[in-house]
Amino acid sequence: MTKQEALYQYLLQLGDNALIQSHRLSEWCSKGPILEEDLALTNIALDYIGRAQNLLHYAGEVEGKGQSADQLAYRRPEHQYYNNLIAEMPKGDFAFTIAKQLLISTYELLLYTELCHSKDETLAGIAGKAIKEVRYHWTHSRDWCYRLGKGTVLSNELLQQAVNDLWMYTGEQFEMGAEEELMLKEVIGCDNKALQNKWLEMVETVLSDSNIKIPTATYNQSGGRKGIHTENMGHILSEMQYLQRAYPEAIW
Amino acid sequence: MDAIAIENAFQEKIDKDLNIEPKDQMPEKYRLHLIRQISQHAHSEVIGMQPEGNWITRAPSLRSKQILLAKIQDEGGHGLYLYSAAETLGISREEMIEQLHSGKAKYSNIFNYPSLNWADIGAIGWLVDGAAIVNQVSLQRTSYGPYARAMVRICKEESFHQRQGYEIMANMMKGTNEQKAMAQDAMNRWWWPSLMMFGPHDSDSPNSGNAFKWKIKRQSNDVLRQRFIDKTVQQAEVIGLSIPDKDLKWNEEKQCYDHGEINWEEFNQVINGNGPCNKQRMAHHIKYHNEGAWVREAAAAYQKHINELN
Numbered sequence: 099m100t101k102q103e104a105l106y107q108y109l110l111q112l113g114d115n116a117l118i119q120s121h122r123l124s125e126w127c128s129k130g131p132i133l134e135e136d137l138a139l140t141n142i143a144l145d146y147i148g149r150a151q152n153l154l155h156y157a158g159e160v161e162g163k164g165q166s167a168d169q170l171a172y173r174r175p176e177h178q179y180y181n182n183l184i185a186e187m188p189k190g191d192f193a194f195t196i197a198k199q200l201l202i203s204t205y206e207l208l209l210y211t212e213l214c215h216s217k218d219e220t221l222a223g224i225a226g227k228a229i230k231e232v233r234y235h236w237t238h239s240r241d242w243c244y245r246l247g248k249g250t251v252l253s254n255e256l257l258q259q260a261v262n263d264l265w266m267y268t269g270e271q272f273e274m275g276a277e278e279e280l281m282l283k284e285v286i287g288c289d290n291k292a293l294q295n296k297w298l299e300m301v302e303t304v305l306s307d308s309n310i311k312i313p314t315a316t317y318n319q320s321g322g323r324k325g326i327h328t329e330n331m332g333h334i335l336s337e338m339q340y341l342q343r344a345y346p347e348a349i350w
Numbered sequence: 351m352d353a354i355a356i357e358n359a360f361q362e363k364i365d366k367d368l369n370i371e372p373k374d375q376m377p378e379k380y381r382l383h384l385i386r387q388i389s390q391h392a393h394s395e396v397i398g399m400q401p402e403g404n405w406i407t408r409a410p411s412l413r414s415k416q417i418l419l420a421k422i423q424d425e426g427g428h429g430l431y432l433y434s435a436a437e438t439l440g441i442s443r444e445e446m447i448e449q450l451h452s453g454k455a456k457y458s459n460i461f462n463y464p465s466l467n468w469a470d471i472g473a474i475g476w477l478v479d480g481a482a483i484v485n486q487v488s489l490q491r492t493s494y495g496p497y498a499r500a501m502v503r504i505c506k507e508e509s510f511h512q513r514q515g516y517e518i519m520a521n522m523m524k525g526t527n528e529q530k531a532m533a534q535d536a537m538n539r540w541w542w543p544s545l546m547m548f549g550p551h552d553s554d555s556p557n558s559g560n561a562f563k564w565k566i567k568r569q570s571n572d573v574l575r576q577r578f579i580d581k582t583v584q585q586a587e588v589i590g591l592s593i594p595d596k597d598l599k600w601n602e603e604k605q606c607y608d609h610g611e612i613n614w615e616e617f618n619q620v621i622n623g624n625g626p627c628n629k630q631r632m633a634h635h636i637k638y639h640n641e642g643a644w645v646r647e648a649a650a651a652y653q654k655h656i657n658e659l660n
Contacts, residue, residue, distance in 0.1 A: 121407060124406045124407060124415070124419055125406075125407060127399060127403040127406055127419070127422055128396075128399040128400050128403040128422075128634070128638070129638045129641075130638070130642065131638075131641070131642025131643075131645035131646055132642060132645070132646060133396065133426055133429055133430055133433075134430070135642075135645075136399075136426055137423055137426045137427060137430075140419050140422065140423050140426075141423060143419060144416060144419050144420060144423070147412055147415055147416045147419070148416065150412065151412045151413075151416070154412075167412055168411045168412055168413075171412055172410070172411070191641075192642065192645045244652065245648055245649045245652040245653075246645070246648050246652075248651075248652050248655060249647070249648025249649060249650075249651045249652040250644070250647055250648045250651050252644050252647075252648070253644055253645070253647070253648030253651075256644070337407045337408050338407060338408070340408050341408060341409075341410035341468055342410055342411075345526065345528055345529070347526050348410075348525050348526050348528065348529050349521070349525060350410040350411045350414055350468070350521065350522075350525075
């Protein structure tokens with residue numbers, strides 16, 4: 099694998115995480131528990147679309163075959179998407195979305211802090227913008243963990259259930275593929291493994307402050323880096339790619 | 351002051367074109383008229399999120415998805431300002447939502463039509479928001495201060511929405527034959543309901559009398575509708591869309607377009623619950639409002655807990 103190939107792959111991973119998470123959050127539109135949260139969740143979705151656009155645009159440049167961000171976002175087959183499986187989990191109820199956002203944003207907070215120092219200036223620039231947004235996403239999900247965890251018996255149960263159900267998809271975030279090892283060596287990418295302890299400490303703090311127990315199950319499911327997804331992914335893509343696939347000649 | 355003295359002092363203010371503010375005394379009928387109108391407006395913004403939200407996960411490009419999401423978010427934001435404006439008149443958002451669910455409060459009829467292809471997103475922005483702007487520009491001078499100020503903010507954003515809607519239509523008319531057909535199909539379905547947004551002809555408009563006297567309403571339904579038609583017909587011609595009205599023609603003498611008769615039978619049917627999406631829109635709002643109840647309860651319980659600690 100050349101450095102260029104590894105960077106392309108790395109950018110697709112980052113871009114796909116943003117793309118798929120934005121898709122799930124955008125499903126909340128007109129379905130929020132209060133209007134303010136409808137707006138907050140779609141606002142986070144908007145941040146992610148912007149980030150996906152920047153990362154996929156840059157991936158296309160690095161690849162050098164003239165693929166636009168849209169072509170990468172809308173025309174790849176399922177096994178060529180490389181997001182973490184947690185991103186494609188269904189939106190679920192509000193507790194599920196909040197728990198998912200906390201688990202992802204905590205990781206992204208650590209990841210993008212590191213990527214701000216990437217030797218690749220474009221990536222560092224994208225990270226610099228992303229980190230400001232991630233801080234807000236993290237605070238938003240943390241505050242809702244407090245409210246749900248310490249709100250009512252029901253809200254505590256639903257949040258606990260959500261954390262339990264999502265836990266097996268969190269470990270994948272800290273894996274290192276061959277492209278990531280190469281990116282680390284080149285001081286472009288980040289050492290995911292080194293983030294795990296800090297991530298766990300941060301997540302534990304928020305959850306214990308929310309009266310939520312850390313799951314004890316140790317099984318982790320992964321596959322996103324290899325393009326092996328959950329059954330959810332095909333459904334996401336069949337909606338997302340519908341117009342691009344049905345009218346391949348059209349420019350929108 | 352007795353009721354008559356209050357009403358006289360109030361009317362004097364109105365006649366001098368002064369704004370009425372929340373703490374000012376006002377006739378009960380004025381207050382109720384405004385609650386009805388502003389809450390209806392707020393509900394329209396919120397229910398309008400549904401037909402547009404229908405296409406978010408299928409938006410065909412990253413840019414179009416971003417613009418659509420941002421637009422819907424604006425509509426939700428307008429709902430928030432308007433609920434707040436109505437709350438200054440002594441009604442809570444919760445009460446307004448109850449009135450929506452019970453059918454006492456209405457929302458704009460236009461959102462009882464379905465969004466069936468991607469060009470509908472263009473048509474909603476261009477025609478529906480375009481019609482709304484004509485009405486809202488006029489409402490920037492409405493007599494109730496909080497409502498007038500909300501309108502100033504809203505108009506700025508709506509004109510951006512209208513432009514993005516027109517851009518979608520224009521791009522589709524430059525595209526493949528299939529795209530052109532989608533755009534014309536959307537035009538055919540949204541044109542007449544957009545004209546209905548201005549309400550009945552002036553001669554049949556039941557709420558206009560006091561609304562003019564109190565300067566809640568500044569221009570009549572027919573005047574505003576004509577303004578919308580005249581500007582929109584030209585925009586349609588520029589991009590090659592035809593208006594689905596065989597009687598539409600330029601009237602040299604009046605310097606405006608004459609149009610065919612609006613189907614008021616359809617208008618009345620939809621207002622009375624028999625439109626393509628009336629039941630669906632309301633069921634959606636009720637379902638997600640109810641599903642969110644436990645979240646609102648948790649937030650309230652948590653807040654109470656925090657207040658007790660402090």
